[in-house]
Amino acid sequence: MASTIRVRATSSGEVTEVQALIQHPMDSGFVKDAKGDLIPPHFIQQLTFEHAGKAVFVADWGTAVSKDPYVKFSFKGGNKGDDLKISWIDNKGESDTTTAKIQ
Amino acid sequence: MFNIEDGFATTRRRILKGAVTAALVGLGHLSWRIAPALAAAGDKYPEEAFKAKGDADAIKALYGKTAEPSDKVNLDAPEIAENGAVVPISVSTTLADVTSISLLVSENPNALAASYRIPAGTMPSVANRLKMAKTSNVIAIVEAGGKLFSATKEVKVTVGGCGG
Numbered sequence: 001m002a003s004t005i006r007v008r009a010t011s012s013g014e015v016t017e018v019q020a021l022i023q024h025p026m027d028s029g030f031v032k033d034a035k036g037d038l039i040p041p042h043f044i045q046q047l048t049f050e051h052a053g054k055a056v057f058v059a060d061w062g063t064a065v066s067k068d069p070y071v072k073f074s075f076k077g078g079n080k081g082d083d084l085k086i087s088w089i090d091n092k093g094e095s096d097t098t099t100a101k102i103q
Numbered sequence: 104m105f106n107i108e109d110g111f112a113t114t115r116r117r118i119l120k121g122a123v124t125a126a127l128v129g130l131g132h133l134s135w136r137i138a139p140a141l142a143a144a145g146d147k148y149p150e151e152a153f154k155a156k157g158d159a160d161a162i163k164a165l166y167g168k169t170a171e172p173s174d175k176v177n178l179d180a181p182e183i184a185e186n187g188a189v190v191p192i193s194v195s196t197t198l199a200d201v202t203s204i205s206l207l208v209s210e211n212p213n214a215l216a217a218s219y220r221i222p223a224g225t226m227p228s229v230a231n232r233l234k235m236a237k238t239s240n241v242i243a244i245v246e247a248g249g250k251l252f253s254a255t256k257e258v259k260v261t262v263g264g265c266g267g
Contacts, residue, residue: 026234028212028234030212030236045148055222057220057221058219058222059217059220059231060149060153060218061216062213062217063153063234064208064211064213064216064233064234064235065216065232065234066190066233067188069231069232070231071230072193072229072231073219073226073229073230074228075226077224
């Protein structure tokens with residue numbers, strides 16, 4: 001299965017800028033379906049970015065993060081060709097992990 | 104005479120050495136006990152804070168303290184969001200020693216939307232997209248040097264993002 005995580009990490013030499021886009025419904029639990037039944041909450045709770053074995057960014061998310069979430073941040077260090085590991089886990093215990101190369 | 108003085112000095116040195124060793128052992132023990140507790144608190148998903156209703160309760164549940172407004176916190180959000188389901192919001196700050204950045208939407212059913220941990224070496228700047236149920240204040244909280252600083256901006260929502 002194709003990864004739910006799309007990531008672009010670019011190093012300017014000193015700073016690595018990371019943009020990530022994740023496919024996830026991010027159901028809040030407040031929305032009703034066509035039959036009028038509440039769609040149960042289903043959302044990513046934690047998203048972690050690791051570089052060289054160290055967490056460089058950790059996102060804790062609630063239900064108010066938009067569907068197919070997007071996040072952007074940057075960190076010092078990180079060279080072209082380095083691995084950046086990205087993983088998420090949602091409130092149902094589902095998860096996904098991918099490793100991207102810094103460009 | 105010499106022998107006695109010598110013996111005394113040696114004993115004194117031994118006592119001092121012993122005290123230093125004891126202090127070091129004590130310190131080591133203490134930091135060993137504190138470190139796992141901190142790590143556990145830092146890694147855990149703050150479930151209670153995300154369940155809190157209002158912004159004040161959520162901030163209290165997340166940080167256990169209150170924030171003071173600061174012009175060093177830059178909150179970038181649209182004046183008017185045509186689609187409340189996708190509101191682009193970004194936060195950056197010139198404050199030093201930032202350890203976390205959190206975003207709250209006051210009028211949402213649960214105010215806390217996202218909380219980002221910023222380890223040393225990561226820039227105190229984040230961009231994301233949030234859902235807004237209706238027109239509301241958006242609050243950015245920056246935790247820097249153990250204190251909380253905030254910026255607030257009202258975003259008018261034409262179509263709510265919670266399916267209403």
